[in-house]
Amino acid sequence: MPIATTNPTTGQVLKSFEAMSAEQLDAAIERADLAYQRLRDTTIDQRGRWLTAAADLLEAERDETARLMTSEMGKTYAAAKAEVTKCATACRFYATKAAEFLADEPADAGAVKATRAFIRYQPIGPVLAVMPWNFPLWQVMRFAAPALMAGNTGLLKHASNVPQTALLLEDLFRRAGFPEGAFTTLLAGSDAVDPVLSDPRVRAATLTGSEGAGRSIAQIAGRELKKTVLELGGSDPFVVMPSADLDRAAEVATTARCQNNGQSCIAAKRFIVHTDVFDAFAERFAANMSALRVGDPMDDTTDVGPLATERGRDEVHAQVRDAVDQGATVLCGGEPPARDGWWYPPTVVTDLRPEMRMWSEEVFGPVAGLFRVSSYDEAIEVANGTTFGLGSNAWTRDPREQERFATDLDAGNVFINGMTTSFPELPFGGVRNSGYGRELSALGMREFCNVKTVWVGEGAASAGAGAHAE
Numbered sequence: 001m002p003i004a005t006t007n008p009t010t011g012q013v014l015k016s017f018e019a020m021s022a023e024q025l026d027a028a029i030e031r032a033d034l035a036y037q038r039l040r041d042t043t044i045d046q047r048g049r050w051l052t053a054a055a056d057l058l059e060a061e062r063d064e065t066a067r068l069m070t071s072e073m074g075k076t077y078a079a080a081k082a083e084v085t086k087c088a089t090a091c092r093f094y095a096t097k098a099a100e101f102l103a104d105e106p107a108d109a110g111a112v113k114a115t116r117a118f119i120r121y122q123p124i125g126p127v128l129a130v131m132p133w134n135f136p137l138w139q140v141m142r143f144a145a146p147a148l149m150a151g152n153t154g155l156l157k158h159a160s161n162v163p164q165t166a167l168l169l170e171d172l173f174r175r176a177g178f179p180e181g182a183f184t185t186l187l188a189g190s191d192a193v194d195p196v197l198s199d200p201r202v203r204a205a206t207l208t209g210s211e212g213a214g215r216s217i218a219q220i221a222g223r224e225l226k227k228t229v230l231e232l233g234g235s236d237p238f239v240v241m242p243s244a245d246l247d248r249a250a251e252v253a254t255t256a257r258c259q260n261n262g263q264s265c266i267a268a269k270r271f272i273v274h275t276d277v278f279d280a281f282a283e284r285f286a287a288n289m290s291a292l293r294v295g296d297p298m299d300d301t302t303d304v305g306p307l308a309t310e311r312g313r314d315e316v317h318a319q320v321r322d323a324v325d326q327g328a329t330v331l332c333g334g335e336p337p338a339r340d341g342w343w344y345p346p347t348v349v350t351d352l353r354p355e356m357r358m359w360s361e362e363v364f365g366p367v368a369g370l371f372r373v374s375s376y377d378e379a380i381e382v383a384n385g386t387t388f389g390l391g392s393n394a395w396t397r398d399p400r401e402q403e404r405f406a407t408d409l410d411a412g413n414v415f416i417n418g419m420t421t422s423f424p425e426l427p428f429g430g431v432r433n434s435g436y437g438r439e440l441s442a443l444g445m446r447e448f449c450n451v452k453t454v455w456v457g458e459g460a461a462s463a464g465a466g467a468h469a470e
C-alpha cells in the first residue's frame, strides 16, 4: 500500500511519502532506546507536565488537526474535532492519574513471610504501535498517553493512508517537551513490522487493526517472545427486547451503526430484535437510516461522509451483494452512488442466513444486519454466534434481563440501554478473535509495565529471598 494521503471525498492523491529505509528504521529504534534510558529516569510529575502540554497543544490546534484527519480518511469534521478533544481529555486523565496507577502496591507481608512485600510498576522500553486509520489520532493516543507516562517510548507504524496525522503526532509530543526519540513515527509499510519487532531493542507491540494483521504480529511476537496487546475487529450485537424504549433504541442504533461513517470496531453491526417489537423497530430504524445526510464531510450538516478507501467501499458492497444474491432483503440503501470518491449509503439488510457473509463477518461501513429472534436465549445465541467478542449492546427495561445480559454476552464490554463507547476511566478490549489485553484505565497503563514483585526479608532471616526463589 503506498504511503500517501488520498482524499476519500474526491479520490485525489494529496501527498505521497517515501518509505523509510532499513538504516532510517534502525536509527529511529536507536533513538527510541536512548530516549527510554532518559525517560525512565524522569519523574511522573515531569512526564505529566509534558503530557499536559500535549493536551494544551491539541486543544489549541483542534480545528486544523481535525481538517487534516478529514482530508486523510473522510470522517466528518465535527467527528474529527470531537476526536481531538477526546485525545486531550485522555492526556489530562493519564497526566493526573499516573502517580496513583504506578504507585507501589503493598502486599500481605505476613502471608509471604516478609518484613515488607509490594508490587512496583516499571517501564519496559520501546514499544511498537501498529495503528489503523479509522480514529487516526485517538487510537494512537490511547496507547501513547499511558505508555509515555509510564516511562516507555513509542514507535508508531501508522496505517499507510494517514501519514500526515502520523507525523503530526510525533511533532506534537516533541513540541510538548518529551525527549527526542520518545515518540517516533516510522513511515513504513506493514513489511517493516517484522524487522522492527524482531529488533532486541523493541520490547513489545500493540496493534489495533484487522484479525489478519493480529495473527501476523502475534506470530512474530511469539517467535521473538515479546508481549503484545491486540485490539482487533468486531461485529457487535445490539439486542432489542420487548420492554425497550423503541424510539430511543432506534435513534441510538442509527448513531451506533453510522458513527465514523460506519467504520468503527465497536460500531453496532448486528441488530438482533425480539419478534414482538421487530416490525416496529425495523420501521423506525430504516426510516432513521434513510434520513441520514450523506455528503461532504466538511459540511456541518453531513451525518455520513465517504468511506476511507476504495477497497473498503468495494468490500462493503461485495458483502451486501453476497447477501442479496442469496435472498436477503434490503430495507434501505444498498447501492453506491456513481460519483467521485468512495461513498456508501446507510443500508439495512434483513432475512440474513448463516451462509451469507454478513451473518458472521465484520462489515466496515454504514450497513446494518437486522435479525429476528423469538426469545432471550435465541438472542444470546445469535449475539454470541460469531468468532468476535469486542463490544455488545442490549436494550431492555427489565432489571433481571439486564443482569443476565451483563453475564451472558461474550464480549469485552456490555452496554445496557446505550451504545458502546470508550472512556479513559474504563478498560477497553475484546475476547476471542477480537483480541486480548486491555487499553485505557489503570489496566491499559500496566500492560506495558514490568509488574515487579519486591520481597524484603529481615537481614539473613530463615524466610530470606533464597528460601522462596523459584
Ligand code: NAP
Residues within 6 Å of the ligand: 001, 130, 131, 132, 133, 134, 135, 139, 157, 158, 159, 160, 161, 188, 189, 190, 191, 193, 208, 209, 210, 211, 212, 213, 214, 216, 217, 230, 231, 232, 233, 234, 264, 265, 266, 362, 364, 390, 430, 434, 435
Ligand atoms: P488493517 O489492515 O489490519 O491495518 C491496521 C494496521 O496494521 C495498519 O497500520 C496496517 O498497515 C497494519 N497491517 C496490516 N496488515 C499487516 C500485517 N500483515 N502485518 C503487520 N501489519 C499489518 O486494518 P484496517 O482495515 O486498516 O482497520 C480496520 C480494522 O481495525 C477493523 O477490523 C476494525 O474493527 C479494527 N479496529 C479495531 C479496534 C479495536 O480497538 N479493537 C479499533 C479500530 C479498528 P498498512 O496500512 O501499511 O497496511
